[in-house]
Amino acid sequence: MSLTHQDVARIAQLSRIAVTEAEIEAVGAQLNNIFGLIEKMQAVNTDGIEPMAHPQDVSLRLREDVVTETNHRDAYQAVAPLVEKGLFLVPKVIE
Amino acid sequence: MIQATLKQLSQQLADKKVSAVELAAAYLDRIEALNPALNAFITVDREKTLAAAQAADARRAGGDTGALVGVPVAHKDIFCQQGWKTSCGSRMLDNFIAPYSANVIEQCDAAGLVSLGRTNMDEFAMGSSNENSYYGAVKNPWDLAAIPGGSSGGSAAAVAARMTPVATGTDTGGSIRQPASHCGITGIKPTYGVVSRYGMVAYASSLDQGGPLAQTAEDCALMLNVMAGFDARDSTSLERAKEDYSRELNQPLAGLKVGLPREYFAEGLSADVARVITAAVAELKKLGASVVDVSLPNTELSIPAYYVIAPAEASANLSRYDGVRYGHRATEYKDLVEMYEKTRAEGFGSEVKRRIMVGSYVLSHGYYDAYYLKAQKIRRLIANDFTAAFGDCDVILGPVAPTAAFNIGEKSGDPVQMYLSDIYTLSVNLAGLPAMSVPAGFADNGRPVGLQIIGNYFAEAKMLNVAHQFQQATDWHQRVPGL
Numbered sequence: 041m042s043l044t045h046q047d048v049a050r051i052a053q054l055s056r057i058a059v060t061e062a063e064i065e066a067v068g069a070q071l072n073n074i075f076g077l078i079e080k081m082q083a084v085n086t087d088g089i090e091p092m093a094h095p096q097d098v099s100l101r102l103r104e105d106v107v108t109e110t111n112h113r114d115a116y117q118a119v120a121p122l123v124e125k126g127l128f129l130v131p132k133v134i135e
Numbered sequence: 136m137i138q139a140t141l142k143q144l145s146q147q148l149a150d151k152k153v154s155a156v157e158l159a160a161a162y163l164d165r166i167e168a169l170n171p172a173l174n175a176f177i178t179v180d181r182e183k184t185l186a187a188a189q190a191a192d193a194r195r196a197g198g199d200t201g202a203l204v205g206v207p208v209a210h211k212d213i214f215c216q217q218g219w220k221t222s223c224g225s226r227m228l229d230n231f232i233a234p235y236s237a238n239v240i241e242q243c244d245a246a247g248l249v250s251l252g253r254t255n256m257d258e259f260a261m262g263s264s265n266e267n268s269y270y271g272a273v274k275n276p277w278d279l280a281a282i283p284g285g286s287s288g289g290s291a292a293a294v295a296a297r298m299t300p301v302a303t304g305t306d307t308g309g310s311i312r313q314p315a316s317h318c319g320i321t322g323i324k325p326t327y328g329v330v331s332r333y334g335m336v337a338y339a340s341s342l343d344q345g346g347p348l349a350q351t352a353e354d355c356a357l358m359l360n361v362m363a364g365f366d367a368r369d370s371t372s373l374e375r376a377k378e379d380y381s382r383e384l385n386q387p388l389a390g391l392k393v394g395l396p397r398e399y400f401a402e403g404l405s406a407d408v409a410r411v412i413t414a415a416v417a418e419l420k421k422l423g424a425s426v427v428d429v430s431l432p433n434t435e436l437s438i439p440a441y442y443v444i445a446p447a448e449a450s451a452n453l454s455r456y457d458g459v460r461y462g463h464r465a466t467e468y469k470d471l472v473e474m475y476e477k478t479r480a481e482g483f484g485s486e487v488k489r490r491i492m493v494g495s496y497v498l499s500h501g502y503y504d505a506y507y508l509k510a511q512k513i514r515r516l517i518a519n520d521f522t523a524a525f526g527d528c529d530v531i532l533g534p535v536a537p538t539a540a541f542n543i544g545e546k547s548g549d550p551v552q553m554y555l556s557d558i559y560t561l562s563v564n565l566a567g568l569p570a571m572s573v574p575a576g577f578a579d580n581g582r583p584v585g586l587q588i589i590g591n592y593f594a595e596a597k598m599l600n601v602a603h604q605f606q607q608a609t610d611w612h613q614r615v616p617g618l
Binding site for chain 2: 048051052053054055056057058059067070071073074075076077078079080081082084086089090091092093094095096098100101103112115116118119120121122128130131132133
């Protein structure tokens with residue numbers, strides 16, 4: 041498989057990472073090399089093999105539906121780029 | 136004093152031969168002297184450290200007999216530590232002062248360990264050379280032209296240079312073992328789920344595991360006693376009783392069966408590393424171990440499987456860096472999407488961007504089965520290989536890396552070449568097994584070489600026993616770089 045410039049632009053967009061026209065060639069070449077490495081998996085027969093998500097195959101624990109967190113809003117917002125009146129500020133999303 | 140092990144420092148503190156403040160000051164002085172050359176630390180805060188040391192002395196004066204009260208430690212810059220910059224080696228978090236502490240930090244604090252500072256690392260733990268740090272490459276204390284390994288390269292270099300007696304690290308694909316090997320120190324990655332991931336900046340959640348780096352196996356056991364334990368705040372933490380990882384250290388090795396996987400000694404392993412590992416195996420035979428030939432036939436597949444699973448999980452985990460709640464935000468943007476795209480383009484380095492993009496692609500519509508699911512199936516095959524091998528032996532031995540530390544700049548232009556050097560470490564993370572690196576000799580160019588000891592699930596105490604007995608019979612772990 042070989043990624044086109046269009047593919048690379050699409051992947052960058054999915055990743056929410058700005059990639060300039062000047063970078064796209066080099067980024068594409070490196071991604072193609074990495075996918076060349078990854079493609080070696082496809083030659084392996086994995087029919088009937090159960091996928092492994094956790095080495096001990098444990099499933100997620102359940103807990104009582106009670107409040108366990110206390111309010112840390114001020115501490116957590118102290119490290120935010122832009123806040124006002126307890127709200128995180130972002131550019132206008134809805135017209 | 137500066138050459139002392141954790142165990143020796145603990146004794147000196149108990150005997151009142153030294154105070155925590157004196158210890159902290161001595162290590163801070165050494166860090167100040169050596170860090171300009173090695174770049175092992177990102178953040179040092181003398182005032183905070185001395186205040187913690189004073190508190191430790193007060194605890195001892197008040198009758199606290201905890202073995203590690205007042206012993207210095209350096210933390211990898213991946214563990215959130217309240218009030219300290221927690222950058223994870225990234226520009227993205229260059230302004231991030233952690234508002235809370237990771238479980239590992241809480242446990243170290245509770246044990247009375249004194250933080251010396253925050254060690255350098257590959258950005259978001261992605262790398263095998265420490266060249267991917269926003270704060271610049273770490274140098275190997277044995278040879279300033281060499282990489283220290285990665286991603287816990289700052290922690291490994293700091294222990295090797297005796298800037299700290301012990302350090303914390305994390306291992307997602309070899310990030311404790313490989314730098315420990317390249318820096319001539321001892322490091323252990325526990326069974327997945329043994330050390331809590333709470334507050335540890337996430338890279339690939341199904342593989343990430345914290346662990347210690349120290350001079351000796353005994354010190355690693357003492358540190359693991361502090362770091363390990365169930366934590367409900369980590370959804371994959373294992374509910375197991377606390378154990379004493381030092382309990383088997385002094386058992387003789389007579390009757391021990393060590394497995395040598397033939398795939399770890401095949402083409403690709405450099406002759407000098409093979410020489411060191413063969414000599415280490417011979418040493419263990421002298422101590423009573425017998426050797427069996429085992430096979431891990433899917434070893435080569437660990438590279439593609441890892442470089443699907445880890446980037447996939449990374450792309451999901453790192454989506455949190457959006458410039459909204461913490462970390463870097465671009466200064467100019469015309470709308471929300473552009474804010475995200477510019478923030479992430481500026482905040483992430485090139486390797487992190489590459490892995491996020493690989494991950495986004497393999498998880499994108501129509502590709503999940505072909506990549507992520509396929510890799511999870513191969514992961515099972517790899518784990519099954521180990522299960523079969525452990526039917527014939529107690530521990531598996533082999534190299535940690537195909538060569539001793541390579542030169543800074545040697546592989547940084549070719550990501551795939553860098554990935555291939557992870558061949559002997561990745562499969563352990565995919566299987567979720569514990570493994571460690573123990574100093575075992577030197578390559579032809581004088582750079583250290585580590586012996587990898589891989590154990591079955593929860594066999595940390597057995598691995599530490601093998602390592603400790605090896606260290607009673609050899610002095611590789613006592614060799615120090617001439618700085």
